Amino acid sequence: MKRIALLLICTLLIGVVSFSASAADPIVVGFITALTGSTSLWGTQERNGAVLAADEINAKGGVLGRQIKLIVYDHKGQPAEGVSAYRRLVDQDKAVVVGGTHFSNISLAIAPVAEQKRVPIIGQAIEPKVTVPEPGKVNRYTFLAQPSSAQQGQMMARFGYENLGLRKAAVLADKSNSYSTSQAEAFAETFKALGGEVVSYIEYAGGTMDFKAFITQIKSKSPDVMFLPQYAQAGGLQVRQSKELGLNVTILGSNSLSDQNYIDACGGIQNAAGTYHLFNVNFDDPKFAPFHKAYEAKYGEPVQTYHTVFGYDDIYLIADAITRAGKVDPEAIRDALETIKGVPVLAGDGMFTMNPATHQPVSMPSWIFRWAADGSRVPERLIYPVE
Amino acid sequence: MLFQQIVNGISVGSMYALLAVGFSLVYNILGIANFSHGAMIALGAFFSYWIARYLAVPVPVAILASIAFTGLSSALVELVTLRILRKRGQGSLYFFIASLTVFNLVTAVLVYISRGNIVSYPRAFLSGTFTIGNLYIPWIDAGMLLISIVCLAVLSYVMFKTRFGLAVRAASFSIKAAQLMGMDIDAIIQGVFFVSGTLAGVTGALLGVKYAVYPYIGNFVYMALFACVVGGLGNLTGAVLGGLLIGLLETLVSAYISSAISPALTFAFLVVILLLRPQGLAGRATEEKI
Amino acid sequence: MSFLEGVLILTGIVAIVAQGVYVLTGLTGLFSLGQASFMAVGAYSAGIANLRFGLGFIPSLCVGVVAALLASFVVGAPSLKLKKTYFSLATIAFGYGVESVLNVSTWTGGSIGLIGVANITRVWHVAIALGLVLWVVRNFKLSRYGRACVSVRTDETAAQVYGVNAFATKQMAFSLAAALAGLGGGLYAFYLGYLSPDMFGIPVSSEYLVMVFFGGLGSQTGAFAASVLLTALMEMLRTAAEWRVILYCLIILITLMFRPTGLFGSWELSFGRRRNGSAPPDSPGALAGGARK
């Protein structure tokens, strides 16, 4: 009997999952990010930023006179989980627009579902295929709110070639991560087009922790620059291990190398100093003062990574779209997202304009930073992508 | 360049060897993979980091303290999982799943506490490099090799010269026969978990120094399993050889064959080795245990 | 497709794959950490058949199942003759192999993944497939092949003395499990419409193992119930945010401690005559090389 009861419970549970009523008084905005798993630091920062923005907007009276109800779900870093989270937000919680995911693979999985469900999602997954699955085609309901990986790789290559006068590049890319490979490809392509030489282009398997085999190879080609489109941990280890093997070249890296973690993974600022990386947010800009103040007041600790800004900006872009749509309707909000123009944000140069043809931002610039010996980020220059 | 690559390979291999030895201790006595070893690796890394950072003690002291902690944690895991299962008449098979779950649980807790953050030790320990001719040898790698050797020497003293070691080796052959000799098998298993936990703690802390401290550092346990099997089960020398072989193979495959699919190729090589030499590298073709 | 339908489809797919793990681990005593990789083979083959060769839903699924079957022979032929531990190791190697090939190959879309597979799978597809699978596995268990599997698990040498071809029996169980994983993978491909290599790693395989133990190693009913329960549990815990995975692991661990033989042990739901499943003995299987008491 007990076991039959257990069986019954199993079947009932599935029903219970779907059981959450929603009184649709406030405007429900969904948010999907990694609250568990290896990128949960970024995910929780993104969520904190989003919650902060929603609170600010609500304190000012909300949108269209209604409050925003932000519901955040975890995707565990797994595409199927992301899709379930999206469906749950749309079906159960009746979200009219969804923000988030910094994972290209998860956004790639959600994109076709969003086409069916017709509820827009705007996030930070920088793989261009998220919004443009094939040339000439755009996913109607999926949007990107930062420069794409192709643009980021291109900007780094131009900075290295034009501003630092580097000519012989080595590239190290994580073959299991499209964030890494797509930036690496864009970098190599641009660098060669400018007239530089890519002396070594190594793609390694995901999960590698010991890069000495590759660094030894790279060293034998004597490049003058290494491009490391990596997450902070891998990038830091690569830098640390190349110093250990006596390879001292200029390091160019992706936006993840702006994390404080990067310095730790490098084994200290003495190794990290001199690294150039990209970052479309300059926290030293006075305009961030109120943001920092509000964040610290709410969470009792300083901002950890720039992902906080991503969550924060996402919600303001969504709020703007809902306001301009004039009604709480996913289709109208989608149209409004597509036509975002000159909306103030914290990232980039402070203004956000969406390209309706690609659903990616128009000419969103990034800062190039250099890690200084005292552990501060020194902004070198603001660089715009070439469209 | 080849010599440099061999040095690189040995440095990775010595670490795998240390991992594999700790792992094989429990394997030998229970005949089952203990994945909670991975949890102990991660705890060792985090605990020594926390001590070094928040109590501001030198890194070696922090590592020693964390070793005691991981040893005790490992014994605790034995107490709340394996002991209960054994009392209920269930043996090592169910412990395998329990240990896997403990591993996942500890990783999840560390993700929660550290928020998935990557951290490094506050002050440089064994940083820098020395050179011999064209060879670059990082101090940390040399240090790890040395510490591995010391650990293995201590372990072989314990295993071959002490009463406890005798009991462990006897129990590795047959738990029943060991009990008939008046050996307290619960205490012995607990002791083995403790020793295995301390080894995991050392390795975890050193991995933390060498790479970084992060919640998924325990995933190195899969390498330990591989090294242990390739070397020949039930054989501590084999575990060391297996670890060194995997480290070298991985590095050389990455350097000279293919970097992107090096794990797959490395494992394929290992499977071929096992097909050619089913008893493992150092395994003798002794009779099957009962 | 609604959220609820999505959850039901995922649950069904998990249940199908878990039935394969039940045959392999529960009946035959083999431990595979490569079941998710067989899912990957099935999913990618089905997806590519549909995307690049324009095959329909059912033919593509068949392609996926056949591909997984072929892979099971490639992995099983050398490794199943050896100790069970080496077999487990070979499945880990296979897992790494599949993941790196998928990452490298442009044919499969590399790390970006396979984009644009049709969204076809519906609840009733999965329901029919699951029903069939449950029926097949139940009959397999009760057939002489199923008994051969049990005898190989209990004592391989003795089984051979009684005329059971241990290698063939293990290969059969392995291939059946692979085929079910391939089927699950195919349905998954047409449910998600997108595939990437990181969906099918060794951690996913180990989740399936835990699932079958959670349900009760000797019970087909248990494997089914566990896949439903645990999938639902993970979904319900979504609201627990950061605590989600911790709670999930704790619940499994505590259950295993209080019911070491899993929820159902070796009990089977049967209609009509009550039938007791074969109790799994405590003979360590794979990952437990030197088998001893």
Added chain:
Amino acid sequence: MLELKKVNVRYGAIQALKDVNLRVERQTIVALIGANGAGKSSLLNAVSGIVPYTGEISWNGKLLPHHPPAIVRAGVAQVPEGRQVFSNLTVYENLLAGAYVNWSKQRIEKNIERVFSLFPRLKERASQSAGTMSGGERQMLAIGRGLMSEPSLLLIDEPSLGLSPILTTEVLALIQQVNEQGVTVLLVEQNARKSLEIAHRGYVLQNGKVVMEGTGRELLNDPAIQEAYLGVSGCA
């Protein structure tokens, strides 16, 4: 005196021993005979505390605990069948393992000397791995190892398993010799004839129950025993 009162052992659904009552007087040899699966080994293992049981088992009037180390310390040692010598240890280490409950180095040395004088062959092979020894040597080692804890009661399981008839006689003679030194012996044997010949008393186990008991001679002459266990040619 070893005394078993209403001892029951079950493994899941199978009952291996049912209400077994049995006595072994001090300094005697008692043989336990029965078919395969009759429960002979379960009985020894119950006495040694490595299988759970209900009922009472006492040695010299004191109830034996269920904890194997305490049982060995109480002077009850078991010699399992010969394959259970630690073949990954040397002969010398096997003997050390047998002396595990003994902490005094001197006494261990003394006991080792005693075992070596009983089994000179072991002395020659002291540093050899036990796995390389022949069946007869292993059996000797197993018995020698059993003596290392200075037991007053020795439980011996199938000493003749896999041995030739000549070796069997030799091993049984050694057991007699051990007995003459004052050690009580409870002997489980397939070879009923030979064991009853050296035993003072015998018990016959069938399906977990004691079905017959008597002196060795009585049992040897019992027609039912002759038919079931002794046969014309004796059991192999």
